[in-house]
Amino acid sequence: MNKRNLTGLLLAAAVILISCLIPGTEQLGAAGVRAIGLVAAFLILLIFEALPIIITCLIFVALLPLLGITDSFNAALSGFSNQVVFFILASFGIAEAFAKVPLTTRMLAFLLRKFGRNIRTILLSMMVCAAVLSSIVSNVPTCAIFMALGLKFLEFYDREEDRRRTGRAFMIAIPVASMIGGMITPAGSSINLLAISLLEQHAGTTITFVQWMAYGIPLTLVMLPAAWFLASLVFRPAEIDRQQVHSFLQKLEAEIPKKIQGAERKVLILTLVMLVLWIASSWVPSINVMVVAVLGCCAMFLPGIQVLDCRSFFREVSWDSFFLVGAVLSIGGAMVSSGVSAWITGLLPSARIPLPIFLGFITLLVFLLLVLIPVAPSLVTLMATPVISLCAAAGYSPALGMLILALAAGNCYLLPLDTVTLLTYGTGYYKMSDMPKCTVWLQLFMILAVSLLFPLILRLAPLG
Numbered sequence: 001m002n003k004r005n006l007t008g009l010l011l012a013a014a015v016i017l018i019s020c021l022i023p024g025t026e027q028l029g030a031a032g033v034r035a036i037g038l039v040a041a042f043l044i045l046l047i048f049e050a051l052p053i054i055i056t057c058l059i060f061v062a063l064l065p066l067l068g069i070t071d072s073f074n075a076a077l078s079g080f081s082n083q084v085v086f087f088i089l090a091s092f093g094i095a096e097a098f099a100k101v102p103l104t105t106r107m108l109a110f111l112l113r114k115f116g117r118n119i120r121t122i123l124l125s126m127m128v129c130a131a132v133l134s135s136i137v138s139n140v141p142t143c144a145i146f147m148a149l150g151l152k153f154l155e156f157y158d159r160e161e162d163r164r165r166t167g168r169a170f171m172i173a174i175p176v177a178s179m180i181g182g183m184i185t186p187a188g189s190s191i192n193l194l195a196i197s198l199l200e201q202h203a204g205t206t207i208t209f210v211q212w213m214a215y216g217i218p219l220t221l222v223m224l225p226a227a228w229f230l231a232s233l234v235f236r237p238a239e240i241d242r243q244q245v246h247s248f249l250q251k252l253e254a255e256i257p258k259k260i261q262g263a264e265r266k267v268l269i270l271t272l273v274m275l276v277l278w279i280a281s282s283w284v285p286s287i288n289v290m291v292v293a294v295l296g297c298c299a300m301f302l303p304g305i306q307v308l309d310c311r312s313f314f315r316e317v318s319w320d321s322f323f324l325v326g327a328v329l330s331i332g333g334a335m336v337s338s339g340v341s342a343w344i345t346g347l348l349p350s351a352r353i354p355l356p357i358f359l360g361f362i363t364l365l366v367f368l369l370l371v372l373i374p375v376a377p378s379l380v381t382l383m384a385t386p387v388i389s390l391c392a393a394a395g396y397s398p399a400l401g402m403l404i405l406a407l408a409a410g411n412c413y414l415l416p417l418d419t420v421t422l423l424t425y426g427t428g429y430y431k432m433s434d435m436p437k438c439t440v441w442l443q444l445f446m447i448l449a450v451s452l453l454f455p456l457i458l459r460l461a462p463l464g
Contacts, residue, residue, distance in 0.1 A: 008048025012041035020067065027346060031338040034067045039331060039373065046375075047417065053320040057327035069334045079329030084190045084197065084377070087290040088138060088325055089317060091190070093297035094271070095141025096316040097307045101264035102256045104133060104145055109252045116245050119166065119237045124228045126150060127173055131181025131224055135188045136275060139178040139410075140321050143420050146174045151427065156248055162238035167429035169235035172438060173227065175420045176413050180223045183216040183407050185209065186289055187278055190325065191376050193290055195406035198384040203398040205464050208282035209289065214461035215403060218453055219446075223411075226445050227438075234438045263307050270299055321419045325377055332381030341385040348386055353394050355458075360451035362387065362401060366408035367443050374417040376409040399463035404450060411446060413439045 019037020024030035038060060045056045063069075064076035079085070098104055111125035126146055134142040150170040157163035182189035186196060186209055200206050260268065274296040281287035300308040335341065353361065366379070373379045383405055391401035412418040416425035416435050425432070 004048055005050045008045055008050030011048070012044045012050070015041040015044065016063070016067075028343040029339055031069050032335070032340045032343060035069050035331075035335045035338045035340055038063060038067065038069065039335065039378070042327075042331065043374070054323045057323040061327050061330050064330065064334050069338055075337075076330055076334070078333050079331070080326035082194070082197075082326070082329050083290045084194045084329070085322065085326050087193055087293050088140070088190050088322060090290075090293040090297035091138030092141050092317040092321075093300060093308060093313050094293070095137050095145060096313060097267045097270075097297075097300045098133065098137065099145055099316075100307060100312075101267050103264060103267060104129060105149070105252055106256050106260075107132070108149060109249060109256060112245070112249050112252070116249060117242075118245075119239050120228075120232045122153070122245065123169060123173055123232060123237060126153075126170070127177035127224060127228055127231075130174055130177040131184070131220065134178045134181030135184035136271065136278075137188075139175075139182040139189055139420050140318060140423070141316075142181070143175045143178040143423050144318075146178070147171070147424050147427070150174055152251075153248055156240060156244045157238065159238075164429060165235065166237035167427070168434060169231050169237040171424035171427050171429040172235065172435055173231040175416075175418075175424050176227050176231070176439065176442070177224065178420055179411050179413060179418075180220055180227060182410050183223075184213065184220050185216060185278065186212045187274075187293060188216070189406075189410050191380055191410045192406050194329075194377055194380055195384070195402045195409075196289075198381065199388075199399060199402040202384055203388050203402075205397075205399055207399050207403060207463065209278050210282040211399075211461055211463060212403070215454065215457055216407070218457060219407065219449060222449050222453065223442070223446060227442055230438045230441055235434075266305050266307055267300070270296055270305075318419070324375070324419060328375050328378040329381060332378040335378075335382050336385065341382055344383070345386040345389045348390050349393070355396070355455050356451040358394050358396060359400075359404060359454050360447050362390070362404045363408045363447045363450045366405055367411075367414070367447070370409065370412050370414060374412060374415060376412045376418060380405055380409050397463045400454075400458070403463070404454075407450070408446070411443065414443060 015037050019034045022033050024033055042056070042060050045051060046053070061076050065071070065073050070076045108125060108129050111128060112122065115121045115125055126149065130142055130146040133145070154163050154167050154170065157166060182192070186192040192212065196207055274292050277287055277292045278289055281289055299305060369379055369383065373382070384402065387401040387405050388398040391398045413421055414436050416422055416432055421435070
């Protein structure tokens with residue numbers, strides 16, 4: 001254990017101890033204070049990488065009943081029974097199916113043939129592909145797939161300085177594009193489905209698949225070009241000559257059969273069936289988006305299809321992500337039950353606010369809270385009740401507030417502390433301080449885009 005790890009452990013232990021010594025107030029009880037301390041300690045261990053993520057998650061789930069934040073260990077494990085956790089498992093399976101066939105490489109090669117004139121358009125092509133795939137596959141495995149393609153592309157640079165400069169642009173742009181693409185449909189991110197689930201639980205209403213797309217698609221269409229422009233402007237990837245572009249394209253095309261066949265056709269058909277069912281769920285309430293994803297993943301294993309096998313599936317699943325989301329949902333649920341959400345609700349304004357200002361306020365609030373709680377599922381769970389209350393006080397639909405909460409929380413890239421950004425951060429091409437040079441401007445742009453765009457969409461696609 002190095003000095004950094006030890007520092008993280010000591011800080012986390014100190015925070016938990018202090019939270020146990022602070023008495024509760026009338027507004028926030030002792031259990032709520034301990035819950036806040038536990039979240040702070042949890043984030044410290046993640047940031048300092050003091051322990052393996054899975055071990056950190058198990059320790060903090062066990063601390064919930066030990067510190068009296070939950071009544072029992074069963075209650076502490078409630079996050080792992082959330083349907084979102086199993087959607088994440090299914091997403092990794094679907095992503096592995098895509099990785100086994102050349103669909104994503106075929107799509108990237110097509111875009112490069114059409115638009116791969118220089119390094120900036122190559123970056124754009126990769127970001128567009130990542131965003132499109134992320135609309136139907138969770139952003140974590142999507143980012144993993146395109147990170148591998150990006151690393152393959154960087155091999156064409158001879159000078160180390162050029163490779164590192166370009167790698168910084170690509171390794172930041174790919175997770176950002178994956179998160180932006182995750183806004184397109186509810187299936188694009190587990191955060192979206194979590195928000196819908198919490199909306200149904202707390203407000204008794206929902207957002208249909210098509211309604212979500214009515215807001216997610218336009219926002220993505222303005223956010224993705226902005227992300228590409230900022231990544232190109234701030235990090236200035238090194239140009240390569242046309243011959244190198246042509247060589248990279250030839251290398252990709254050599255891996256792709258000329259015609260779609262066999263396993264690739266099966267994956268394409270199953271994906272289209274899932275997409276049709278997801279869209280149909282807007283009118284057929286009995287169709288559950290997450291159930292469709294789980295069954296679609298299972299279909300990849302069936303005799304006659306057999307695109308996936310259990311060994312490769314278990315190998316490719318990010319168990320860090322699985323345990324992190326389960327633990328975060330458990331801790332977030334404990335914060336709600338211990339009164340932290342109600343306490344936050346009391347701190348928020350309760351007056352009617354003009355719609356553009358209301359939209360911008362919620363988006364800004366989520367981005368500010370992501371600095372303190374940079375784990376989106378935990379933040380969405382914690383803020384669901386306050387946002388729904390804020391909507392009621394302002395006279396707006398709770399579905400609108402939860403939609404914005406999910407979309408803003410899904411763009412958790414101010415610092416590389418989210419599961420998606422941590423994938424590329426591990427490549428070593430950029431430092432933690434590099435990401436905000438680009439992403440802080442992107443988050444400010446999103447606040448403006450939501451404030452101006454959503455009032456127009458609301459007239460055409462009202463939310464219940």
